[in-house]
Amino acid sequence: MEKKPFERPLIKRLNAGMPGKFGIHSHIEPLREIDGVLVKDLIAEHGSPLYVLSESALRRTFREAYQTFSTRYPRVQFAWSYKTNYLNAVCNVFHQEGAWAEVVSGFEYEKALQNGVPGSQIIFNGPDKQEKDLRLAIKNGSLIHIDHFDELYMLLELAGQGTGTPKVAIRVNMDTGIYPRWDRFGFNYENGEAWEALNRILLSEKLELVGLHTHIGTYILTADAYRAAAAKLASLATGIEKKYGKVIQYIDLGGGFASKNTLKGAYVPGTDAAPSFEEYADAISSALIKSEIKPDNLPLLILETGRAMVDDAGYLLGTVLANKRLADGRRATIADIGVNLLFTSFWYQHEVLPAQDVSQHTEETTLYGPLCMNIDVIREAIDFPLLKKGDHLVIKRIGAYNMTQWLQFINYRPRVVMIDEAGKPHVIREREDLVHLIRLEKVPEHLQSPKQKKQ
Amino acid sequence: MIRLKKNIAISDTGFVFDPSTGESFNVNETGMQMISFLKEGKTPEEITALITQEYNIDPLSFEKYFQDFMEMLKQFNLLTEKKEV
Ligand SMILES: Cc1ncc(COP(=O)(O)O)c(C=O)c1O
Numbered sequence: 001m002e003k004k005p006f007e008r009p010l011i012k013r014l015n016a017g018m019p020g021k022f023g024i025h026s027h028i029e030p031l032r033e034i035d036g037v038l039v040k041d042l043i044a045e046h047g048s049p050l051y052v053l054s055e056s057a058l059r060r061t062f063r064e065a066y067q068t069f070s071t072r073y074p075r076v077q078f079a080w081s082y083k084t085n086y087l088n089a090v091c092n093v094f095h096q097e098g099a100w101a102e103v104v105s106g107f108e109y110e111k112a113l114q115n116g117v118p119g120s121q122i123i124f125n126g127p128d129k130q131e132k133d134l135r136l137a138i139k140n141g142s143l144i145h146i147d148h149f150d151e152l153y154m155l156l157e158l159a160g161q162g163t164g165t166p167k168v169a170i171r172v173n174m175d176t177g178i179y180p181r182w183d184r185f186g187f188n189y190e191n192g193e194a195w196e197a198l199n200r201i202l203l204s205e206k207l208e209l210v211g212l213h214t215h216i217g218t219y220i221l222t223a224d225a226y227r228a229a230a231a232k233l234a235s236l237a238t239g240i241e242k243k244y245g246k247v248i249q250y251i252d253l254g255g256g257f258a259s260k261n262t263l264k265g266a267y268v269p270g271t272d273a274a275p276s277f278e279e280y281a282d283a284i285s286s287a288l289i290k291s292e293i294k295p296d297n298l299p300l301l302i303l304e305t306g307r308a309m310v311d312d313a314g315y316l317l318g319t320v321l322a323n324k325r326l327a328d329g330r331r332a333t334i335a336d337i338g339v340n341l342l343f344t345s346f347w348y349q350h351e352v353l354p355a356q357d358v359s360q361h362t363e364e365t366t367l368y369g370p371l372c373m374n375i376d377v378i379r380e381a382i383d384f385p386l387l388k389k390g391d392h393l394v395i396k397r398i399g400a401y402n403m404t405q406w407l408q409f410i411n412y413r414p415r416v417v418m419i420d421e422a423g424k425p426h427v428i429r430e431r432e433d434l435v436h437l438i439r440l441e442k443v444p445e446h447l448q449s450p451k452q453k454k455q
Numbered sequence: 456m457i458r459l460k461k462n463i464a465i466s467d468t469g470f471v472f473d474p475s476t477g478e479s480f481n482v483n484e485t486g487m488q489m490i491s492f493l494k495e496g497k498t499p500e501e502i503t504a505l506i507t508q509e510y511n512i513d514p515l516s517f518e519k520y521f522q523d524f525m526e527m528l529k530q531f532n533l534l535t536e537k538k539e540v
Contacts, residue, residue, distance in 0.1 A: 003509060005510070006506075008485065009482070009483065009485040011482045011524070012482075013478060013481075014470075014478075325523060329530040386483070389516075
């Protein structure tokens with residue numbers, strides 16, 4: 001006779017009349033497969049932990065976003081925000097779908113060029129553009145979004161050196177009714193600084209002003225903030241046309257749309273709280289269309305959507321290492337996923353699901369990673385099924401920022417796999433190994449072990 | 456020897472009631488079995504044998520879940536110490 005599957009024994013106190021911390025309990029459905037591939041098979045083949053990306057989800061989200069905006073506004077262009085996830089396979093999915101590149105460093109700029117993005121379709125943002133980066137961007141006709149006066153003056157200097165006329169926009173920061181205000185980037189709208197920068201550019205005649213840019217923040221839960229931002233950039237555009245007879249070619253509203261993840265401490269889950277692409281698109285397109293910009297001069301609308309484009313397509317798979325009781329009797333589960341691999345666990349309450357069948361019993365659990373540090377907490381209090389050592393779990397919506405902000409710590413960073421539209425997994429980044437990690441190290445002669453000396 | 460408090464009531468639907476404190480508890484299938492065995496006065500060895508016969512688990516792995524479960528029963532005040540005779 002086959003033995004029954006064993007679930008670890010559980011006893012839970014019932015608090016009569018008081019709904020638990022988690023309210024009415026709903027059954028947790030395991031997530032056994034991603035795009036038709038079993039989690040168990042993915043881990044058997046590629047190891048644990050493992051990052052998995054769904055190419056179908058990437059393309060679906062991109063098309064949905066593009067469709068939503070382009071049916072509301074005549075000219076729309078997305079630019080893939082490299083810092084959100086700059087694995088080449090991910091970037092190239094978006095480039096194939098028609099996205100330009102949005103980069104914030106010389107490194108990201110080189111990566112975009114390597115991915116075959118024409119220089120004229122690279123938007124160069126951020127406060128850290130080195131002189132050599134700017135020279136290259138000028139030569140390639142890239143769109144340089146000026147962040148501060150020091151950069152503006154450097155560009156004026158470089159423009160005089162015969163490398164071509166830099167194509168520029170300014171980044172504008174402003175009050176859009178939300179907090180925090182990201183006023184450390186770009187030139188302020190309300191205090192007139194943005195106009196000062198624009199005057200300097202337009203009077204110089206050495207730079208070609210092509211656009212206006214803002215990025216008002218990230219995980220913005222109110223579409224109205226974009227309405228305000230679009231209206232303010234549109235009023236700058238009409239002002240420029242009036243004063244200089246110069247038509248602004250594009251308005252770039254940056255990124256910042258919320259993904260469906262739930263923020264820590266939020267009462268409403270992200271799936272309900274995050275505005276849809278429709279809501280953002282309605283706010284932005286109506287502000288631009290209602291503005292005083294002449295219909296014939298409506299600028300191209302550029303969007304640098306990051307997290308909302310890629311979060312849903314990413315999964316982090318892991319394995320339970322151990323179960324423990326904390327001193328006060330609370331349950332603790334330790335998995336092989338550390339916060340170094342899941343940076344976003346600092347602000348999101350990530351959804352974590354078992355990858356195999358579970359009973360309806362759950363227990364309030366703290367989910368820890370394997371790092372030998374107190375901060376290594378994936379979820380502080382999660383109503384979780386009774387997983388045993390060796391069981392697999394899946395963390396959902398991790399596609400944004402984790403594969404760029406990850407830290408190599410204690411162990412190798414794991415493989416990243418992308419499942420193509422036909423359901424075939426491809427390794428898109430190898431697991432690190434010792435050779436890879438020590439390649440950049442140098443040991444001074446007097447510190448070398450005899451073995452190292454021989455090599 | 457450690458035993459389950461004598462007057463603990465168990466329902467077949469997975470509820471455990473402690474009349475001395477008025478508290479109720481919810482257990483899963485394996486938890487229910489173990490409480491029943493404890494109530495019947497079975498020893499840890501007997502319980503281990505019974506569970507590992509019925510379920511897909513080896514005695515060594517079961518030992519840690521058993522200890523953890525006893526720890527929880529203690530936390531919830533469901534155990535008493537009975538003097539050996
Ligand atoms: C200039 C700029 N554009 C786009 C993004 C992408 O933002 P998000 O992931 O919030 O859409 C960022 C992120 O910080 C940014 O700084």
